[in-house]
Amino acid sequence: MEVKQIGMIGTGSMGGMLSLLFAEHNIHTHFYDPSKQHVELLQSQARDTGHTNKITYHADHKSLCNALQNDDNKPKVFMFSIPHGGAADDSIDALGPYLNAGDIIMDASNEHWAATERRQKRLAPKGVHYIGMGVSGGYQSARHGPSISPGGSDEALEAVFPFLQQIAAKDGNGRPCVAKLGPGGCGHYVKMIHNGIEHGMMTALCEAWAVMDTGLGLSYDEIGSVFEEWNQEDGPMRGNYLVGIGAQICRTRDSEHGNDGGAVLSRIRDKVVQDADDSEGTGTWAAEEGIRLHVPHPTIAASHIFRVASADAAKRAAVxxxxxxxxxxxxxxxITDQAKFIRDLRQAVYASFLMSFMQGLHILSRASEQHEWNLDFVNVLQVWRQGCIIQSDFLVDLLESVYRSGQQDNNNLLANLTIAHELRETYPAVKTVVLRALEADLHVPALSASLEFYKYSASTSLPTSFGMY
Incomplete structure (x- = not known):
């Protein structure tokens, strides 16, 4: 089905940028948003980019749906970009009187996979398709081409897949970073795991920044140069999105503030709130799923707990x-050889990144078995190749080669000989960095959790034997 127009519900930072992306692909966006601020901002952006003829505001759901009707009775296509929870149910209620059999709703919000499956069952008797669709990469990728992980019925995925291929990010070989992942809520589940992996990677990188900043006394510009070198050289950090933007963040200046040469980092609070105030639930859900499915995921879990502790600055101040x-x-x-220690730090971060990926993929594998989603993990990795926060060219190349070899246990990637070699090579560096960081009372929850995960996963003599006596 050729999608020529779409009904967008919600035009915040993601929905607004997606609307502009659709317009650039000659797809007319009819949108509704109860926020006057969101409406005015998107209308202003449409004027600035010359897309006013392709982006049209509607004051209610009836007007929106009437605009999507056409003479040949093609199905109406909608996209949600709204907060998780009840907002989607409210939107379905408002659209309900105007929905017909064959209409398709793509939920591009960060929604819980079980809520997606509940809505699919609710709409199925009316013949309305509901696709749970993770969209990765933040508003920048939403504007230029995101990573997309859709899940739903075969009929619905087949109908919208050409459209999704058109708007998705493209990898270095021009392949779209989207795949028909499978049924039910698997699309939102894959996005949830993406965000859990992201938290593990981001925390490890934050720890490395602090080791260089406080532990080694490097300037922000010097740390930026280290990250840039890691990202550009032909090594384990090659093509890593977080490392790349980390270099940019270290060098970002604000002329209005003279503190530390105007470095923005010098005035940012150590306070992450979106996990604790429930405005973004995917990190919490990913950690919960690991526990529910009995899958060890210490790097991801430790990172999530660290972020939650970060949110309550007043409590930390009291302690x-x-x-x-x-x-x-x-x-x-x-430290007698700083250059060598920084090389060890790079290896430690790489090991933690790899652990985050494997832990997330282990959760995903167990969920796929439980729900009979039959996920193809090469397809999952293709979704993550470009346009998303966990983009990491070296790592994805490595993991794809493992999956294509057929020599892996999807529930125990650590036992694969290729991955075992990588971790064996990094182990001394991880141990060195964690030991020296602990001696200096630096905060390394993700790096130390990765070290312990590797140690106990490779041991058949655990002290749990004492507790079982």
């Missing part, structure tokens, strides 16, 4: 006062 401020990160002493 700091109670202990007299005696546990303070400080410079690492006794």
């Amino acid at each position: 700091k006062g109670a202990v007299g401020g005696r546990i303070l990160p400080r410079k690492i002493s006794g």
